Structure formats: C-alpha cells, structure tokens
Amino acid sequence: MMTLMKSADTYYQTNLTTDINYLKGVGPQRGNALKKYGIENIGQLLHHYPRRYLDRTNIKYIRETKLGEEAVIIGKITSFGMKQARKRRFFQMSLSDSTGHLTCIWFNSISWIVDKFQVGDSIAVFGKLEFRKGFQIVHPEFDILEKGEDPVNTGKILPQHPSTAALKAVGLEGRGFRRIISTALDLVVDDIEDYFTQEFLQEEGLYSLHKALKGVHNPDNIEFLKKAVYRLKYDEHFFLQLLMALKKQAMELKIGRVFLKRGKYEKDIFKSLDFSLTDSQINVLKDIRNDLAQKSPMNRLIQGDVGSGKTIVAVLAAAIVISHGSQVAIMAPTEILAEQHYISFLKFCEPVNINVALLIGNQKKAEKEEIYSNLKSGKIQLVVGTHALIQENVNFKDLGMIIVDEQHRFGVEQRKALIDKGYSPEVLALTATPIPRTLAFTIHGDMNISIIDELPKNRRPIITKVVEPDHMDKVYDFMRKEMYAGQQCFVIYPIIEESKKM
Known part of the structure; x- marks a missing residue:
C-alpha cells in the first residue's frame, strides 16, 4: 500500500511538462485561457517574460506628469463605475496620490474589468496623459498592487507580464501572473536543468x-x-x-554544381559597361566566383547602401550561371521592386541576348501561362518576380541560381519553396538594410557575407536633412522649384499594414 502511494505521489509530481491546468492557482478556466495564448505547460509559463518593470526610477507623482507623455503612476482607488455619455457607455475609475487626482477610462471590451477594483486598492497605471476636466488616461494598462508591493515605499521591483483581455478576464494581469509564476518556480526548482556546466x-x-x-x-x-x-x-x-x-x-x-568558367555572357556584359567597378565590387565578385567554383552551393549575402552597385554585381554573377546553360530567378518582396529589378537587369542582359521575363501577381492569365511554358522549356534564361515565383505551376528546366532581394522580408518556407525548384541552386541575397558587421554575422551566421563599402566614382552625395514642422513652407517651396525644373519629388509615408503591392 505504501509503495502504491509513493508511486501516485511520483506520478502527480509537478515538473516543467506538467499541464498548466494542474498548477496551483490556475485550474481549467485560467488554463484554457493560457492555452489559447500559447502557454500549455509550466515550462512555457516560466518563459513568459515580463515586458516592463515598475520601480522607483520610472514612477511619477501626478503633479510631475506632463500632457502627452507616457507615465507610470501609483495611487489609491477612490471611486469606480459605469458611466453614460450620450449613446456611449464607458467604465471610469478615479485614483489619487499625495499630489493630485487622475481619472482612467475604458470604452471597449470592458466586461472583464468591472469587477476588478475595490475602493482603497493600491494600483499602478500606465498610459498617455490627456486633459479633459482634469488629468485622465484612456485605456491604461494597470496593475493592482498587493500589500507591501508599492515600489515607491518598499523599493521593490514589480514585473509586468504581457496579457490580453481574455487573460485579464480570468485574473491573469500583473498580480495574477506574479502569483502563479512564483508558485511554479518554487515547485520546479529541482527540475530546471542547466544547459551549461x-x-x-x-x-x-x-x-x-x-x-x-x-x-x-x-x-x-x-x-x-x-x-x-x-x-x-x-x-x-x-x-x-x-x-x-x-x-x-x-x-x-550539400553537393551542387561547379560554375567554373566566366563564360561569354559575363565577358560581354563586362565589356559593355560604360563605368568602372569599384575595388569593393571587384572583391565581392571574386568572393562569388570562388563560391561558384566549389562543389557545395553558394550561400552568400551582399550588403551595401542604396547606390553602392549591388545590382551590377548580381547581374554579372547571374551571367556566369546562364553561360553554363542554367536559369536564374530573382525574387523581390514587392511588385514595385520586382519591376525596378526587371528594368535594371533588362538594361544589361538584353544587349547580350539573355532572355529576361517579369512574373508578378497582376499579370493576365495568358501572359503568365506563356511565361510558365518558357520557364519550363528553358527559353527564359532569367526571370524577375515576387512571391508569384514560388507558385506550384512555376517550373524551371534548370534553375541554377536564385537571387533574393531583402531576404528578411520573406519567410523561411518561402525562400525554401524557391530553392526546391532547382537542384541545390546557388543562393545570393542582397540587402541595403544597414546592419552592423557583428550583428550581421549573428543573424546571418549560416551565410557568407560580402560588404560593398564604397560608392561608385562621380556619384553625387546624398544630403539628408531634418526639418522642423515650423519650416515646412521652405521645403514645399524647394519642391515646387525642383518640379518646375523638371525634377521629381517623392513624399513617403510609413505603411500601416503589409502590402504585396507597395
């Protein structure tokens, strides 16, 4: 009987893989909310890290705050309840500290919040200060503090874990997470094995x-x-x-193919250039030629500022592969970039009779079908496109190289889908994103990296200026002057959502 009890105790012993429902303080309701969030077991809970901390250094009194700034304020709840404004209901909670009063307002998804507060509770709120009949914060993040948790008076550092409305509805906001994580740490202290000696x-x-x-x-x-x-x-x-x-x-x-000879196409393009390559471009080309001469496929990243000459290096690299009878695919993240690359490659390839095509999403079906057929037969030697290149009906006769522009804009599976259309093709990635050298080796550690760190000669320098809003009239006058002279001006806004068009 004693053996059975011991066996049962062992069976129910809490460890890192224990279902989150069985952690003390969780249960089925909280457990289901955590699982929907992606936390299935105790180990995953322990790796749910805080996104900010409350301590003396980042907390302000109400009188110290300024309109428009984001601030953390700790006070006592003085009142709360539902309010009506015209046709809209909202939840209002008021708090005060020794220097003033603050109102917090929630308009949307407020069902989870109405039972959270008690008058006299200590609470930390975080958000942007506004003024409407007094200081207020709309939809602040908040953390109800337990006795002895006030960072101002105790010096304690309070973690604030990421949460959602669904988690907050079951009591898993700052205080709730701190409790169950503290319990978990105590229970699995002997189960956390280190990776290192x-x-x-x-x-x-x-x-x-x-x-x-x-x-x-x-x-x-x-x-x-x-x-x-x-x-x-x-x-x-x-x-x-x-x-x-x-x-x-x-x-x-991996065993790939060897593209040892420079070939006719590369020589013809090189001879046709009306400018000289920089030393940096020549060195990168040497890196590429050395890669192409190896049995293992190339996997190289070229980093260089806009205007540094990455495109001509990619053209010459593609020409080597095409000279050996293989095809090259260039994939860009947007249709605009794909069209720009198509024009650039066409400029160098058309005079030496390399057949170039563009494949993007908004082409007519008949046009696409013709491109599919010519890729499969090998008639098209170089194709530039977007995600359209990785569709199932795109097949190559002999894909020998893929060139990916701004590869971080593509997922791993998308890049793999294009690679799988050839037999261990050479991979060349291009980026103008300024990545510090040490960071580049960190995030692109699986790739060899070449850097074009000088601009072509006689290239006009780019002037960058920061203009205050009060002086925008001068900017508009300058733009009018340039446009009257036949120049172009571009006004660029940040995009809100991802777009395959832009």
Whole structure:
C-alpha cells in the first residue's frame, strides 16, 4: 500500500511538462485561457517574460506628469463605475496620490474589468496623459498592487507580464501572473536543468538558469535583474549561433554544381559597361566566383547602401550561371521592386541576348501561362518576380541560381519553396538594410557575407536633412522649384499594414 502511494505521489509530481491546468492557482478556466495564448505547460509559463518593470526610477507623482507623455503612476482607488455619455457607455475609475487626482477610462471590451477594483486598492497605471476636466488616461494598462508591493515605499521591483483581455478576464494581469509564476518556480526548482556546466557558468560569469528565471520574474534589485536578463539573452544568442552553424555545415555538405568558367555572357556584359567597378565590387565578385567554383552551393549575402552597385554585381554573377546553360530567378518582396529589378537587369542582359521575363501577381492569365511554358522549356534564361515565383505551376528546366532581394522580408518556407525548384541552386541575397558587421554575422551566421563599402566614382552625395514642422513652407517651396525644373519629388509615408503591392 505504501509503495502504491509513493508511486501516485511520483506520478502527480509537478515538473516543467506538467499541464498548466494542474498548477496551483490556475485550474481549467485560467488554463484554457493560457492555452489559447500559447502557454500549455509550466515550462512555457516560466518563459513568459515580463515586458516592463515598475520601480522607483520610472514612477511619477501626478503633479510631475506632463500632457502627452507616457507615465507610470501609483495611487489609491477612490471611486469606480459605469458611466453614460450620450449613446456611449464607458467604465471610469478615479485614483489619487499625495499630489493630485487622475481619472482612467475604458470604452471597449470592458466586461472583464468591472469587477476588478475595490475602493482603497493600491494600483499602478500606465498610459498617455490627456486633459479633459482634469488629468485622465484612456485605456491604461494597470496593475493592482498587493500589500507591501508599492515600489515607491518598499523599493521593490514589480514585473509586468504581457496579457490580453481574455487573460485579464480570468485574473491573469500583473498580480495574477506574479502569483502563479512564483508558485511554479518554487515547485520546479529541482527540475530546471542547466544547459551549461558549472565550470562554464563560472568562466562566462553567468547565473544558473533557475537563478536567471527567478531574477526576471522576481528580482531583488536592479543588478540582480540585469544579470538575469543577460543570462537569458546569452542563451538566445548561443542557440541561435548553434543553429546557424549547423545550417551552414549542412549547406557545405550539400553537393551542387561547379560554375567554373566566366563564360561569354559575363565577358560581354563586362565589356559593355560604360563605368568602372569599384575595388569593393571587384572583391565581392571574386568572393562569388570562388563560391561558384566549389562543389557545395553558394550561400552568400551582399550588403551595401542604396547606390553602392549591388545590382551590377548580381547581374554579372547571374551571367556566369546562364553561360553554363542554367536559369536564374530573382525574387523581390514587392511588385514595385520586382519591376525596378526587371528594368535594371533588362538594361544589361538584353544587349547580350539573355532572355529576361517579369512574373508578378497582376499579370493576365495568358501572359503568365506563356511565361510558365518558357520557364519550363528553358527559353527564359532569367526571370524577375515576387512571391508569384514560388507558385506550384512555376517550373524551371534548370534553375541554377536564385537571387533574393531583402531576404528578411520573406519567410523561411518561402525562400525554401524557391530553392526546391532547382537542384541545390546557388543562393545570393542582397540587402541595403544597414546592419552592423557583428550583428550581421549573428543573424546571418549560416551565410557568407560580402560588404560593398564604397560608392561608385562621380556619384553625387546624398544630403539628408531634418526639418522642423515650423519650416515646412521652405521645403514645399524647394519642391515646387525642383518640379518646375523638371525634377521629381517623392513624399513617403510609413505603411500601416503589409502590402504585396507597395
């Protein structure tokens, strides 16, 4: 009988893989909300990191705040309830500190909030200050504080975890998350195994994994928090680099084809140039030729500012592959960029009789069908396109190289779909995104990197100016003058949602 009891105790012992429903303080209702959010077990809960912290350094008194600024304010709830304004109902909560009063208002999705507050509760609110019959914050984030949690009076650092309306509806906002995560840390303290040896941790000056998790969820002081965050960031970079190294090794073990000779097309394009390549462009071309001469397929990123001459390098690289009888595909993230690349490649390729085509989403069906047929037969030697290139009905006779512009705009599966249309094709990626060299090696660790770090000679310098709103009239006058002279002006706005057109 004793053995059976021991077996049962062992069976129900809480560990990192324990279903989140069975953690004390969770239960079915909260568990279902957490699972919909993506937290299935205790291990995943412990890796639900705070997105900000409350401490003495980032909290303001009401009288210290300014209109339009975002601030964290701690006070006592003085009143709350539903209000009516014309045809609209809203929830209003008022709080005060020793310096003044503040009103908080919620208009939408307020069903979860009406039972949250009690008069006299200590509460921290975060949001942008407005003024309407007094200071107010519309739809603030908030955190109800327990006794002894006030950072101003205790010096305590309070984590604030990401939440949603569905989680808040079951009591999983700041305070709720702190409680269940604290319980989880106590229960699985012996179950958190470190990836690294004790000797390695000491050499690198790292906290243990358990200490780091405790530090981000319940830090004793700022220094403890910084070291805990450093350990978790170290893990992310370490495993990212490990993954990149494995991917690079797998790429090097692949057997591709050798494109050893420069070929007629590259020589003809090179002779037709009415400008000289920079030393930087020549060095990058040497890198590419060396890659193409190897049995393993090329996997190289070219980084360079706009106007540095990445396109002509890509054209010459493509010409080498086409000279060997293979096809090249250039994939751009938007139709506008694809059309620009098509015009650029056509300029260099058409005079030497390389057949170039454009494939984008808004072409007519008959036009697309003809392109599909010519790609399959090999008549089209180089195609420029968008995501349209990875459709199932796009087939190549012999895809030897793919060139991807701004590859971070594509998903891994999208790039793989294009690669799979050839037999271990050479991969060349282009980017104008200014990435510091060390960061580039971090996020593109599976690729070889070449940098074009000088502009072509006689290139007019780009002048960048920041203009205050009060001086915009001068900008408009300058634009009118340039347009009257036959020049063009572009006004660029940030895009709100992703678009395949723009």
